[in-house]
Amino acid sequence: MTLMSASPASDSRATGTIYFFGPFRLVPTERRLERDGHPVTLGSRALDILIALAERPGEVLGKSELLRKGWPDLTVDESNLRFHIVGLRKALGDGTGGRRYIVNVPGRGYCLATATQHVATMPSQTSQLGRQPLLPVLDRIVGRDAAIHDIVQTLRTHRFVTILGAGGAGKTTLAIAVTHQLAGDYGDDILFVDLGDLADPTLVASTLATALAIDTPSSDPTAEIIDDLRERRRLIVLDGCEHVVDEVAKLAEQIYLQAPQVGILATSRERLRVEGERTIPLSGLAHPSLGECRTLEEAMRFPAVCMLIERARAAGYVGTIGDADAGCVAGICRTLDGLPLAIELAASRVAEYGWSETARLLEGRHRLIWSGRRTAPARHQTLQSAIEWSYDRLDPIQKMIFARLAIFSGPFQLTDAMSLTLGDDLTATEIAGVLQSLVEKSLLAVVRDGQATSYRLLDTMRAFACLKLDAGGDRQAAAGRHAPAEGRALGDVALSWLWEKRLLS
Incomplete structure (x- = not known):
């Protein structure tokens, strides 16, 4: 849960972000560019253009956007932009030794063709020139x-x-x-x-x-x-x-x-x-199981509960919290699987809705779109964006199976997952490989009970998977594949898996 690094899309002049690229150090809050610790002279317009490019390295910014950055509230010709790009390239030594910084993409605009390493810090936290301070x-x-x-x-x-x-x-x-x-x-x-x-x-x-x-x-x-x-x-x-x-x-x-x-x-x-x-x-913070806490004192023994109450207070909640709230508070932490980001997002709503209404809203999909700190990276602004970050990197088969797993409200086994792919021409080995990949990508949890191994989607992951299942119009079909009426087909799948593993002749 990154709370200290600014997203490149954010305004670096507001967050105090410092950018490092090549031998250069760009400090937008001080409107200063340095090369190897020595100031580089740049005009005001050129500096605005460089800051805009550094905030989104490798991304092509259109000429109209760069004109708005360099000449806000003014209408100027594109030739002004080209003039300052030339000056910026000269100041950076663009082209020297084969190194290119500012690249023109014909018909689209310009981009900073080098990666930038950025840290969000207050000027007072900057150590000696050219050194990166520890993030707070x-x-x-x-x-x-x-x-x-x-x-x-x-x-x-x-x-x-x-x-x-x-x-x-x-x-x-x-x-x-x-x-x-x-x-x-x-x-x-x-x-x-x-x-x-x-x-x-x-x-x-x-x-x-x-x-x-x-x-x-x-x-x-x-x-x-x-x-x-x-x-x-x-x-x-x-x-x-x-x-x-x-x-x-x-x-x-x-x-x-x-x-x-x-x-x-x-x-x-x-x-x-x-x-x-x-x-x-790193799993979620320890939280109470169902029916474990009858008093607030008992609930406060769990880190997830402590964090939820602390963050709710910090977000403006001023009401009293007593034993009558213990079950509700514990339930919120349980629903969120103790995930710190999820707890922080939920805590920010308690002042507005109270404990019981917040808990009720969490049963739906609201938790996925509640927004967090403005200074967090885009992938951590909401739970949905945090999970989408991993989901987008799955292949089509992995996405399909992940979404279908949403029909399981609790632990399930390999044969259960296999029942969801009846008619998809996938082998047991392929399905087992998909489950293993989802585990490796932290999208699926392994549950071990003695010698038995099963799987479980965390509640937040399941809420996201439900979105994808509904978006694909596949919920009814997935449920039908796993319905009790399909028991005979499931048995056939299980036998096929045993045969494939050479456990049945």
């Missing part, structure tokens, strides 16, 4: 002390840790807290690289090179990165890796093997699966 940690992180301790100790012992969890579990928040815990180990040499907004996977290495202030015209600066890190003691945080996981995995493994003093902390919804990686799964 939340005033109080509820229920994660043990996880933070485990991550810190594992990093000190093994150097390479991935915090693994679903969207909204709080991975980024923990990663930032860990950097503060390890400040004494690494000093200023802690680098936070937000990969969440990186649209092109091939830019992973270039993004890290930019953050390290390595100026190279190479399209793959991996060798230069390794040379820079080989003899250095440094902690590198790679945040939001799941959508570029293949490229991050290759780069992180090489750093781990060839830079023996560098620590790597990654956050991802999917394991990198490379040499040296240790994963620490």
Whole structure:
């Protein structure tokens, strides 16, 4: 749950965002551009254009949009834009050594053709020139002390840790807290690289090179990165890796093997699966089970309840909370599976609706579209956007099965999932592979009871899957496949699976 990094689409002048690209450092709040720590002279219009391009790196901005950025409330000719683009390219040394920054896309506009690493910070938190400050940690992180301790100790012992969890579990928040815990180990040499907004996977290495202030015209600066890190003691945080996981995995493994003093902390919804990686799964905060709490004191023993009440108070709730509310408060946390992002979004509604009405609204799909902090990345503004971030990266078969799993309100087994694909010409092995992939991408939970293994969609995931199932008009058909009347067909599927696994002759 990233609460500190600004989305590139946000106004960097309001959030205090600082951008790093190549040897450059752009500070919009101070209207300053530096190259290797030295000021670069730019006109006001050119600086406005550069800020607009830096906020959305790799994205083509139309000429009309750039004209609005550089000349608000004025109507000017496109030749003015071209004039200032020329000056901007000259100031950046565009084209020198083969490096290109400002690219013209004929008929469309211009883009900043390099990845930017951005941090949101207040000017007073900026350390010495050219250094990236530690991102600010939340005033109080509820229920994660043990996880933070485990991550810190594992990093000190093994150097390479991935915090693994679903969207909204709080991975980024923990990663930032860990950097503060390890400040004494690494000093200023802690680098936070937000990969969440990186649209092109091939830019992973270039993004890290930019953050390290390595100026190279190479399209793959991996060798230069390794040379820079080989003899250095440094902690590198790679945040939001799941959508570029293949490229991050290759780069992180090489750093781990060839830079023996560098620590790597990654956050991802999917394991990198490379040499040296240790994963620490992050599930929801502990919350009461059904009927477990009769008093508020009993409910407050659970971190999810503590966080919900704290965040509700912070969002303006001033009513009293007593034993009569304990069951309702516990139920909200249970419905939200203890996910910190979900709890924060729900807490922001308590002042307006009260406890019981908020709980009632959560039974529907309102929870998916409730908006959160303005400074959060776009993928964490709502629960729907957080889950959509992972869903969009599934292939069509995975999307189909994920949506159909919405008909299960509780745990289910492989044979149950197989019943949903009757007539789709999928083998048991293929279906089992899809379930495993959904588990690996933190979209599906594994439930183990002794020797038995089953699966479960978290309630928030199920609400999202219901949306997709209804949008595809597939709910009735999916329910029909799994209805008791289909018991004989399900038996045939189970027998087919046993035969396929050579357990039946």
